[in-house]
Amino acid sequence: MAPEEGEADGYDVSALERLVRFGGVKLLHGMVDVFEESVPSRVEALRSALAAGDAATLQRTFHSLKSSAAQLGAMRLSAMSREGETLLAGGGSAHEAAPLVNAVEGELERSLGWMRSAGEALKESHEDDRGR
Amino acid sequence: MRTIAVVEDNADNRLLLDAILGSRYRLVEFESGSEALAGLTSSGAALVLLDISLPGMDGTEVLRRMRDDPALRALPVIALTAHAMTGDRERYLAAGFDEYVTKPILDEAILIEAIERLLRRD
Secondary structure: OOOOOOOHHHEOHHHHHHHHHHHHHHHHHHHHHHHHHHHHHHHHHHHHHHHHOOHHHHHHHHHHHHHHHHHOOEHHHHHHHHHHHHHHHOOOOOHHHHHHHHHHHHHHHHHHHHHHHHHHHHHHHHHHHHHO | OOEEEEEOOOHHHHHHHHHHHOOOOEEEEEOOHHHHHHHHHHHOOOEEEEEOOOOOOOHHHHHHHHHHOOOOOOOOEEEEEOOOOOOHHHHHHHOOOOEEEEOOOOOHHHHHHHHHHHHHHO
16 A cells, blocks of 8 residues: 555654644654554564464554554555555465565654654644744 | 443553543553453443454454353443454444444544444443
């Protein structure tokens, strides 16, 4: 699934704006913090499952990451995760998912970097609005 | 204030649901199906938000066990799921869920309306 129009470079800032609408900048930063804390365990789950040939755990990990990433606007990461989930749900092996595991690991760090910088920009924007 | 049970293993989703619902309802959180089945009866929950993709016992199995339990079978249950393919809604409703909400949550009004509709029904 390719990034859609408005999702520059595979990231959707409107998703972060939505979180601010739901619960303020506090929610946005809280969710980014929680997502960041989850990265090591998700990477470990992917690597361990790949090494063990455990397609079911790989599929479940991709599935979870797919929606978490989309909720935080990391649409390329979500699309990669969806691709991995679809491959495995269709009978693909863990070995066949290896390139996607590697791609997702790289995209996780890039996505976190974007969430942090875009989140800070939104926070400043909201502080500016309150100051007017 | 009515009590809603949230059965969700991902901390980010629990945080989001608390932000959306926490001012309207008292939330009781469970991180697994087994934890939910052990604690639901004493939680006072009037409705359950149930993630489908739970580790170990998945949401569909949790629902099946709830419907087998006289103390839990009448509780309305909303499926929370990132499965959004054609036919998924019908499949979950046929399995006994009362409503189905997809993740990521894009519009909080859809979730709140579903909750309110089910709470009014009971």
